[in-house]
Amino acid sequence: MAVRTVLQQADLERALTRIAHEILEANKGPDDLVLLGIPTRGVALAERLARIITRIAGVDVPAGALDVTMYRDDLGRNPVRATHPTEVPGDGVDGRVVVLVDDVLYSGRTIRAALDALADLGRARAVRLAVLVDRGHREFPIRADYVGKNLPSSTRERINVRLAEVDGDDAVTIEGSDA
Numbered sequence: 001m002a003v004r005t006v007l008q009q010a011d012l013e014r015a016l017t018r019i020a021h022e023i024l025e026a027n028k029g030p031d032d033l034v035l036l037g038i039p040t041r042g043v044a045l046a047e048r049l050a051r052i053i054t055r056i057a058g059v060d061v062p063a064g065a066l067d068v069t070m071y072r073d074d075l076g077r078n079p080v081r082a083t084h085p086t087e088v089p090g091d092g093v094d095g096r097v098v099v100l101v102d103d104v105l106y107s108g109r110t111i112r113a114a115l116d117a118l119a120d121l122g123r124a125r126a127v128r129l130a131v132l133v134d135r136g137h138r139e140f141p142i143r144a145d146y147v148g149k150n151l152p153s154s155t156r157e158r159i160n161v162r163l164a165e166v167d168g169d170d171a172v173t174i175e176g177s178d179a
Contacts, residue, residue, distance in 0.1 A: 028092050104134075133172060156176050
């Protein structure tokens, strides 16, 4: 099976810096921003984005984690899923601009679950979506506001995101017969 690297460490850093600038521009600054990563790699990405935004804007931007396991619509098919803690910054999400952060946007099912989980935490003023990779093949009408890399792919291919915090190195690869 062929494996092709599509993003290396420098590419990831550049994509995240661009996304951070886009978030700040769209929000007209860092006020009321909260970044919530979807475990596992979305949490590491949210923390990186928060550090970059803090460096650019000079104001601490909170980051946390939003576990969507119990909100997924495929629990009946895949009942063995480990849950992760949901960690919401101290000021909560009410009236804030929440940026959901995930590594790969594919069918949209994870983001649909995240919206349900977020609604149980409070009422955000607005919800945005930032993803490192958008690979297409949506099953729900969901679109990312901020995308690191659009990567059209076959449903037979697998996109692998590796992050230093989780995997020891940074890379995005595509794996499949026609990679």
